[in-house]
Amino acid sequence: MADTKISALTAADAAAAENEFAINEAGTSKKLTGALLKAFVGPTLITGNSGTVASGSAPSQTLQVLTSNNSLVTDTSLVTQLTASTVAAGWWLAEYWILWRSAAVGAGITFVVSHSGTAANFQATRTDPLASSTALATVGIFDQQPTTAVTGKLPSVWATRTNAGALGPSAGVVAADVNCMTYITALFLVTVSGNLLLQAASETTDDVTVMAGTLARYTRLS
Numbered sequence: 001m002a003d004t005k006i007s008a009l010t011a012a013d014a015a016a017a018e019n020e021f022a023i024n025e026a027g028t029s030k031k032l033t034g035a036l037l038k039a040f041v042g043p044t045l046i047t048g049n050s051g052t053v054a055s056g057s058a059p060s061q062t063l064q065v066l067t068s069n070n071s072l073v074t075d076t077s078l079v080t081q082l083t084a085s086t087v088a089a090g091w092w093l094a095e096y097w098i099l100w101r102s103a104a105v106g107a108g109i110t111f112v113v114s115h116s117g118t119a120a121n122f123q124a125t126r127t128d129p130l131a132s133s134t135a136l137a138t139v140g141i142f143d144q145q146p147t148t149a150v151t152g153k154l155p156s157v158w159a160t161r162t163n164a165g166a167l168g169p170s171a172g173v174v175a176a177d178v179n180c181m182t183y184i185t186a187l188f189l190v191t192v193s194g195n196l197l198l199q200a201a202s203e204t205t206d207d208v209t210v211m212a213g214t215l216a217r218y219t220r221l222s
Contacts, residue, residue, distance in 0.1 A: 050083035053196075058090055058220045066214040072207040073200050078112055081210045082198040084218055087115060089190050091221040096184040096198055099211040101177055107206035108142065108170030113186045117194025119163045124186035126167035128156040143174045163188070169203035179211060 012019070017035035024030075043061035044054035049070060053062040064082060073079045082096075100109055113124050128142050142156075158167040173180060184198075198216065202208045 046084070049081065050085065052085045053087055053218050054220070055086070055088075056220075058222045060220045062218045064216040064218070066210065066212050068212050070210045072209055073109075073202050074207055075205050076110075076201050076203070078110075078199040078201045080197050080199050082214070082216055084196040084216065086193060087117070087190055087196045087218070088193040088220075091189050092187070092196075093219045093221060094184075094186040094188075094196060095217045095219075096182075097215045098182045098184065098198075099179050099213050100182065100200070100208060101179060101211060102142075102173045102202075102206065102208045103176055104172075104204070104206035105174065105176050106172045106204060107208060108168060108172050108203035109182075109208045110166055110168035110170075110201045110203065111182065111184060112164055112166055112197075112199040112201075113184060114164035114197045114199065115188065115190060115194050116197065117190060118192035119188040119190050119194075122161060122163040122165075122186070122188040124160050124165065124167060124184065124188075126158045126182060126184045128170060128180075128182050130156040141172050141174060142170055142180050169201070171203070 015034050017033065017038070019034040020031045021034070021037065022029065023032045040056060043063050046052070046062060046064040047067050049066055051064060054060040062084065064084060066082065070081050071079070081098075084094075094113060096113075098111070102109065111126060115122075130141065130143060156170065160167060167184060196218070200208065200210055
């Protein structure tokens, strides 16, 4: 085996977490598993509503997907929907593609992105498709699938420069119990490590639900 060229070895059908690779670490020969190599080059995947982000130095990326519907949000109190743990010091970009439903056309939703450590230069923006092409008409009413041409439709935008600043509430939905998708992006500088939370609250006492398929992407920039 020691005299066999790599080019002469039988080719593997696919890479696996248990595969071992020879490496040189500061002059010492060691082995590295496929699982560790994958964690190093990323991205890390979190399945479910909580998990730990990739620990590698920047640039590194973590994806999080909600695999089942979260519990109902029944009133205006904030409820945590996604948790990304150990978001360490450095610049971060967080993006969310949130699938949600409202049980009543009159019930919109508020979102909050917050970091439990210390985060400076915090900027967050939320964008929804709006039900009207006229400014200030049916303000904030969500329309994921308009029956008329999309041309001229206005996006509804909320923005904050505050950690845990409110993004919303929206003013309801065109149809109850159908999927809506909100996009949120947040850019911030962490100086003290902590957890990053996405929270939600109903505009009223009618139920809203964050749905399976909701996706987050966390990118460490420095």
